[in-house]
């Protein structure tokens with residue numbers, strides 16, 4: 001996670017739209033609102049952060065952390081109107097909260113009954129609904145969203161189709177390119193990225209759609225050409241995310257209500273519920289590893305040098321949807337340049353989406369043979385000793401289970417040492433689930449720091465130590481570099497070859513401590529340095 005803000009907020013190319021037109025669209029979308037001041041005021045673009053407000057824009061006031069001084073500063077930067085959550089006055093009319101009205105000093109406003117829904121509609125209208133001419137693929141799931149997006153992007157690159165990407169690692173819309181703050185941006189930013197995609201001449205976007213985005217209307221009003229559902233596992237349950245698993249799962253399933261075509265991985269848990277929800281989509285395609293009933297099937301998934309390989313069978317139905325003349329079932333062999341047998345599932349999803357976008361098999365084969373996802377399944381082998389470090393982003397129960405199962409198959413008989421932690425302030429269940437899951441497979445667990453935020457790293461690690469299964473060796477070493485060096489020391493003491501699974505931070509170079517994001521050496525850099533690889 002990064003604290004980077006978007007690089008630009010130049011609304012120059014966007015149309016002028018009146019508050020009247022925006023308010024009508026908000027109401028048409030089922031949200032009540034009132035205009036305060038001159039309804040003919042015209043705005044250009046929408047800003048959600050005062051630090052990015054620019055001339056003529058509409059500024060959004062929302063959130064528990066919002067301060068009226070942000071509105072003052074946005075107006076000073078040129079905002080000509082604002083949109084906020086309204087309060088009902090004695091006559092039952094929506095009015096702006098007094099502190100905002102005072103800060104706005106007469107600046108016109110749209111005051112809405114639900115600011116999150118209203119800002120999504122306002123943004124869509126303000127940018128002239130740029131989604132209509134675009135092919136947009138939305139990918140959701142507990143794990144594999146980033147990996148699948150990168151795979152699809154690599155295929156599009158191989159097909160020479162310039163494609164925007166929005167996800168947890170990076171945002172690239174053809175005009176702005178920066179390290180992402182969120183997996184899915186807030187709606188005003190989302191619609192700006194769609195608009196930039198059109199302005200840059202691109203016709204395609206691949207985006208990760210988080211459960212938070214679906215729950216909090218970040219993607220409200222956006223029709224996805226393809227919605228891809230990878231999997232569902234228990235995660236993201238905390239006061240800051242989802243109160244229950246049901247809330248998390250229901251949020252994710254909402255993706256099917258806003259797509260033209262669904263792609264579902266039949267290997268997911270709760271597959272019956274997922275398939276029932278997916279039927280809301282006008283078209284539905286399935287993928288599956290060793291699952292003959294799927295429209296795209298992978299089998300014989302095997303480890304090869306530099307990644308994995310598998311055989312794949314495409315149904316006539318998918319070939320026809322891909323626009324093939326004389327469509328017929330076909331078989332292919334795919335070499336994927338990323339390790340981890342589980343990545344076959346992600347690849348299947350990426351391939352199905354690519355096919356539905358009309359991409360041919362040559363580009364698919366070429367793209368997947370070269371794809372790399374920063375910090376995911378990076379294999380760093382010591383040049384002189386039988387020690388292999390695997391730097392990976394696994395950090396919840398589903399990814400731990402999948403990763404360790406895969407390691408056991410790919411490195412049979414080897415000693416496994418796992419280094420990981422758990423974050424502060426969210427997903428508290430990981431402190432119990434991760435030691436238990438890793439403890440079922442690894443020979444030694446080393447608990448280390450992982451974004452403790454406002455919690456004490458000492459308390460997090462102690463909780464994990466308490467939750468370690470009986471008889472499983474474990475140590476606590478907060479500093480990640482020291483933890484890795486200790487793992488290497490243990491590897492030296494063993495007669496067996498060793499795999500060190502260095503988990504949860506990948507290529508990240510910031511550690512979330514308190515309110516700060518402090519620079520650290522990435523796990524990749526540590527593994528390369530210590531192993532001399």
Ligand SMILES: CC(=O)N[C@H]1[C@@H](OP(=O)(O)OP(=O)(O)OC[C@H]2O[C@@H](n3ccc(=O)[nH]c3=O)[C@H](O)[C@@H]2O)O[C@H](CO)[C@@H](O)[C@@H]1O[C@H](C)C(=O)N[C@@H](C)C(=O)N[C@H](CCC(=O)O)C(=O)O
Nearest residue numbers: 048049050062063064065066070182183184210211212216
């Ligand atoms: C800090 C925090 O917890 N924020 C959550 C909160 O936001 P909020 O609407 O109350 O707004 P806020 O964060 O208090 O910010 C106040 C406003 O002031 C603005 N501001 C701030 C500073 C300034 O100088 N000027 C200014 O204008 C900010 O741009 C913002 O609009 O309430 C919202 C829902 O009502 C949440 O979406 C939002 O989650 C933040 C964005 C967040 O990072 N959440 C995580 C959990 C998240 O969304 N993660 C998913 C990935 C996880 C997954 O896979 O499910 C993601 O999509 O990234």
Ligand SMILES: Nc1ncnc2c1ncn2[C@@H]1O[C@H](COP(=O)(O)OP(=O)(O)OP(=O)(O)O)[C@@H](O)[C@H]1O
Nearest residue numbers: 142143144145146147168376392393394399402403
């Ligand atoms: N299909 C999958 N099933 C289970 N685990 C997976 C799958 N794909 C990837 N993983 C594991 O999850 C980790 C994170 O992968 P990725 O970043 O692609 O997921 P994500 O859904 O984007 O995660 P996040 O929501 O945390 O950003 C990988 O490093 C790997 O260990």
